[in-house]
Amino acid sequence: xxxxxxxxxxxxxxxxxxRRVRSRRGPLAYVLRAVVVLYLFFLVVWPVSVVVQRAFAPxxxxxGGIGPLWERLTDPAAIYAFNLTLTISFWAVVINTIFxxxxxxxxxxxxxxxxxxxxxxxxxxxxxxxxxxxLALVLTYSTSLGLFGDVLQxxxxxxxxxxxxxxxxTAFVSLPLVIREVVPVLEEVGEDSETAAKSLGANGWQAxxxxxxxxxxxxxxxxxxxxxxxxxxEYGAVRIVSRGAEFNGETxxxxxxxxxxxxxxxxxxxxxFVLVVLAVLALVVVTVLRPQESHRS
Amino acid sequence: MSIEIAGVNKxxxxxxxxxxxxxxxxxxxxxxxxxxxGGGKSTLLRVIAGLEDAxxxxxxxxxxxxxxxxxxxxxxxxxxxHYAAFKHLSVRRNIAFGLxxxxxxxxxxxxxxxxxxxxxxxxxxADRKPAQLSGGQRQRMAxxxxxxIEPSVLLLDEPxxxxxxxxxxxxxxxxxxxxxxxxxxxxxVTHDQEEALEVADEIVVINDxxxxxxxxPDELYDAPANDFVMGFxxxxxxxxxxLIRPHDIDVHTSAGAPGAVAGEVVRLNRVGFEVxxxxxxxxxxxxxxxxxxxxxxxxxxxxxxxxxxxxxxGATTVAPxxx
Numbered sequence: 001x002x003x004x005x006x007x008x009x010x011x012x013x014x015x016x017x018x019r020r021v022r023s024r025r026g027p028l029a030y031v032l033r034a035v036v037v038l039y040l041f042f043l044v045v046w047p048v049s050v051v052v053q054r055a056f057a058p059x060x061x062x063x064g065g066i067g068p069l070w071e072r073l074t075d076p077a078a079i080y081a082f083n084l085t086l087t088i089s090f091w092a093v094v095i096n097t098i099f100x101x102x103x104x105x106x107x108x109x110x111x112x113x114x115x116x117x118x119x120x121x122x123x124x125x126x127x128x129x130x131x132x133x134x135l136a137l138v139l140t141y142s143t144s145l146g147l148f149g150d151v152l153q154x155x156x157x158x159x160x161x162x163x164x165x166x167x168x169x170t171a172f173v174s175l176p177l178v179i180r181e182v183v184p185v186l187e188e189v190g191e192d193s194e195t196a197a198k199s200l201g202a203n204g205w206q207a208x209x210x211x212x213x214x215x216x217x218x219x220x221x222x223x224x225x226x227x228x229x230x231x232x233x234e235y236g237a238v239r240i241v242s243r244g245a246e247f248n249g250e251t252x253x254x255x256x257x258x259x260x261x262x263x264x265x266x267x268x269x270x271x272x273f274v275l276v277v278l279a280v281l282a283l284v285v286v287t288v289l290r291p292q293e294s295h296r297s
Numbered sequence: 298m299s300i301e302i303a304g305v306n307k308x309x310x311x312x313x314x315x316x317x318x319x320x321x322x323x324x325x326x327x328x329x330x331x332x333x334x335g336g337g338k339s340t341l342l343r344v345i346a347g348l349e350d351a352x353x354x355x356x357x358x359x360x361x362x363x364x365x366x367x368x369x370x371x372x373x374x375x376x377x378x379h380y381a382a383f384k385h386l387s388v389r390r391n392i393a394f395g396l397x398x399x400x401x402x403x404x405x406x407x408x409x410x411x412x413x414x415x416x417x418x419x420x421x422x423a424d425r426k427p428a429q430l431s432g433g434q435r436q437r438m439a440x441x442x443x444x445x446i447e448p449s450v451l452l453l454d455e456p457x458x459x460x461x462x463x464x465x466x467x468x469x470x471x472x473x474x475x476x477x478x479x480x481x482x483x484x485x486v487t488h489d490q491e492e493a494l495e496v497a498d499e500i501v502v503i504n505d506x507x508x509x510x511x512x513x514p515d516e517l518y519d520a521p522a523n524d525f526v527m528g529f530x531x532x533x534x535x536x537x538x539x540l541i542r543p544h545d546i547d548v549h550t551s552a553g554a555p556g557a558v559a560g561e562v563v564r565l566n567r568v569g570f571e572v573x574x575x576x577x578x579x580x581x582x583x584x585x586x587x588x589x590x591x592x593x594x595x596x597x598x599x600x601x602x603x604x605x606x607x608x609x610x611g612a613t614t615v616a617p618x619x620x
Contacts, residue, residue, distance in 0.1 A: 192381035195348060196439075198368050199375040200395035200446055210394075214385040 048276055055273035059266040072270040077246045081255035082274070088163065088238075088251065089231035092170035096227050100178030101220060105212070107179075108186040109194075125175045133172050134240025137165060161243045166251065169237035174230040178223030185219040186212075222289055229282040233275060299324035299482040300345060300450060305354030307340055307506075314340045316506040318354070322450075322484060322499075327476045329497035330486045333529070337506040338486045339454055345484065346452050347371045359449045374443025374481075378455040380435040382427035388438050389414070389423040395446035413441040416475070433464040440472075444479065453485035457492070469496050490530050494518065502526050519613055527615050534585040535617070536578075536606055543587040545612035548574070549605040550596050557605035560584065565600050567593075576604055 058064035107119055140146055142160040143153045159165040197207040235253040242249035250258065252271055260268040300322040307315040315337045322328050330338040343349040345356060347368035355364040363371050383391050392413050396406045414420045417437040427435055436456060443451060457465040473496050476483055487493050493500050494514045502509040510522040521527035524540050534543045537558050549557060560578035572593040574586040584606060598604060608614060
């Protein structure tokens, strides 16, 4: 190709009008703000701060502070519980990320009979009580009650009262989170850049790794953080599928409940404090990611 | 012969998007697929690219039967209306994409990309992200990206449709000059007859999934095959039972010219340099006539004036299809 061809001067930059939020002034606005602040304070801030405060407070004559808190958290039962929670959450998030991205692509990029039904089905874990989910898993996979009980017994594979069951229950309750983040982004960006990549010679796999995945990257990360937060905090479904005894399927949330009921409140508050810290961390990550998301365009 | 399309039919459900398309697109030319929205022209382009499969028929590109070939293998450059920029990659990496997929040596890729950046005048923007470019620049980037793989055909789907009028006009002049330089067989889809008439070597008019006419811009304008083609390429009115363009009618203020149709001016509208008249002729038909402002002043026509209308010498007229 020879000399460059002179190009027209560029105009046509799209001007996006800054979105303006109408700022309201007047007595009503202040009343509304006060109501919201009070509501959040009494419902969220105060109770959570009490937990944090109790975690550091002296209990039953023992001194408070960071040292005793650390001691309670490094108790072997607590270490086991957090270890189990992190293991379960890790696998649940990995499974939901892989399937979540796959299902999102299926929902957005393909038209097939039953697509709407599938979309509704994915929201089911959000609307069904986790306890019911736990119960359903027990009914299906336990060796005594389960539909495949005999098969499971024969293979020696334990699901219920074992880590696989906990992972399944946790994956179930956090199933929609990645999908609900990724689907809108896929819908918004459309299919053109993937098609363009294919016209340039990329096969489906290359188009996915080089084009689709970088495009939905922040949505996936956001979904992963939400899933992780949900998985770490899961209680109801886990309660049903786990034995929930010390060193035997006791996750962090079960530990809190067990210790609290055993009048060992100090240990319960300490573990609760860690869950609060993890939740705040997740919120910080999400807040840091949000602006980046809007920069993508 | 670069692209041969034979017996192509395409249905979306019950809707016939393309009906019995037979078309030969010559090598090295700029061909426009022109027609109204929903007429099937974009579908035809996507069938050529391999983005849609035809239900029947065959597509041959440069002598190779491409009918069953996936888009990756057809070696076609495709440019989208909305640029389809790879937003996370720099302009340079966007253009290099096809070459990187083909695993060309780095030095070769860089040299080729530099050449293309210069060709589309984006050298200074090479390290920017697409979001930092204007619409016109993004489309030039998309064009360079498609040209990088040295395609046997370049396909453009409403390439300037998302740009504002001024940039659009500049870019299509630029495309014409680019094509004169690069000579790659190019097919572009447009619904804008002015764009097609101005840029293309050959125009294929498509309506309702059928090809209405194929020809050079002059052939189509001077000898439209039917009333649809005539109407799509410009304004049309009826005079004495035939279709004619409103600016091809002479207005006389006295009888006597042979073949003149008598009538009365019922509306008069001045728009810029032209004056648009509506004339009711004897048989109750209303004929639109466009004259220059100077002509209107010279003949002194006004609403209610009796006038005699005569087709201009050499005017194109077409008999309307029987309804």
